[in-house]
Amino acid sequence: MARRDIGEINAGSMADIAFLLLIFFLVTTTMDVDSGIARKLPEKTDVQSDVIVKEKNVLDIVVNRNNQLLVENEYVKVTDVKRLAKKFIDNGGGLGTPVDDRPGEPCDYCGGEKNPNSSDHSTKAIISLQSDRGTSYGMYISIQNEIEAAYNELRNALSEKLYGISYDDLLNDYEDNPSKSLQEKIDDLKNKYPQIITEPEPIK
Amino acid sequence: MRKKGMPAISTASLPDIVFMLLFFFMVSTTMRETDLLIKKPALPVASEVKKLELKSLVSTIYVGKSKDTRISGDKIQVNDKIVEVKDIPSFIFSERALRKEDEVKFMTTSIKADKEASVGTILDIKEQLRDINALKISFSTSRGNDLSSNYK
Numbered sequence: 001m002a003r004r005d006i007g008e009i010n011a012g013s014m015a016d017i018a019f020l021l022l023i024f025f026l027v028t029t030t031m032d033v034d035s036g037i038a039r040k041l042p043e044k045t046d047v048q049s050d051v052i053v054k055e056k057n058v059l060d061i062v063v064n065r066n067n068q069l070l071v072e073n074e075y076v077k078v079t080d081v082k083r084l085a086k087k088f089i090d091n092g093g094g095l096g097t098p099v100d101d102r103p104g105e106p107c108d109y110c111g112g113e114k115n116p117n118s119s120d121h122s123t124k125a126i127i128s129l130q131s132d133r134g135t136s137y138g139m140y141i142s143i144q145n146e147i148e149a150a151y152n153e154l155r156n157a158l159s160e161k162l163y164g165i166s167y168d169d170l171l172n173d174y175e176d177n178p179s180k181s182l183q184e185k186i187d188d189l190k191n192k193y194p195q196i197i198t199e200p201e202p203i204k
Numbered sequence: 205m206r207k208k209g210m211p212a213i214s215t216a217s218l219p220d221i222v223f224m225l226l227f228f229f230m231v232s233t234t235m236r237e238t239d240l241l242i243k244k245p246a247l248p249v250a251s252e253v254k255k256l257e258l259k260s261l262v263s264t265i266y267v268g269k270s271k272d273t274r275i276s277g278d279k280i281q282v283n284d285k286i287v288e289v290k291d292i293p294s295f296i297f298s299e300r301a302l303r304k305e306d307e308v309k310f311m312t313t314s315i316k317a318d319k320e321a322s323v324g325t326i327l328d329i330k331e332q333l334r335d336i337n338a339l340k341i342s343f344s345t346s347r348g349n350d351l352s353s354n355y356k
Binding site for chain 2: 011014015018019021022025026028029034035036037038039040041042043044067078079131132133134135136137138139140141142144145148149152199202
């Protein structure tokens with residue numbers, strides 16, 4: 001049999017095929033970056049320790065099934081939560097927790113009003129968020145977001161004062177270049193404004 | 205001066221360019237692995253969001269309304285099926301079994317819930333996660349500064 005010459009394959013339509021595939025992938029691509037509010041749940045312990053917490057060190061936030069809010073028994077809007085939380089955490093009206101038999105020290109970095117009827121120290125301030133089972137999730141997230149924002153703003157302000165750079169920038173820098181000194185600064189800020197949020201059993 | 209005629213632009217490298225784009229999108233595409241059996245949750249908006257890192261260590265729980273409008277209440281979906289709250293621990297255990305032992309402590313549970321869902325369901329899920337020591341969670345939200353759409 002005579003062998004036939006195989007002609008060159010025409011590559012002119014290659015671009016068309018590639019375009020078709022490209023458009024397919026363009027359409028199906030979902031570049032969703034999963035982001036959200038990060039929370040660490042408290043560990044479950046069998047031992048019930050009775051810690052006595054003074055009433056004034058707890059900021060009571062209650063939300064009912066109609067998405068209405070009470071902060072310290074006063075009817076407020078969600079947009080007020082951040083301001084109230086900041087005021088409460090940063091109050092510094094008393095002494096901190098005693099460490100190793102030394103008496104507690106007053107909060108020297110708090111910029112609050114030093115109201116004796118509000119929280120003693122930023123490390124003692126507890127935020128209690130009591131929700132109803134029927135509260136909508138959107139409302140719940142809004143409150144969580146406002147609380148988070150209050151802590152972030154306080155940390156930013158203190159970081160600006162101590163290091164001349166905001167807490168957010170510190171975190172960004174740490175991500176790019178994790179170094180020990182940055183880690184120490186971040187931990188220090190976290191220790192000075194620890195997030196203590198408690199969520200009691202929801203109202204049935 | 206003599207006028208030069210414009211030479212035709214060579215399109216020979218066009219396929220190469222297109223292929224390059226094609227590869228980029230092929231690599232960055234994540235095909236949706238789970239088909240949603242519930243209505244796609246409308247995520248709430250939040251401003252203080254953190255990006256979830258280590259995507260391979262994230263297990264996702266969806267909470268939302270059923271596609272059938274006659275069925276009311278929140279439905280929970282993991283992987284490809286709708287489950288009850290009490291089935292969540294077994295889901296997390298099966299997720300853990302797929303990972304290396306030393307990675308387990310970095311595993312995060314992402315809760316993608318509809319903003320209309322009730323907090324009771326979410327708190328039940330949280331309680332289940334607490335029981336089995338899956339303590340890192342993330343409430344999935346979209347980024348934005350206007351929170352007023354979260355509640356009416």
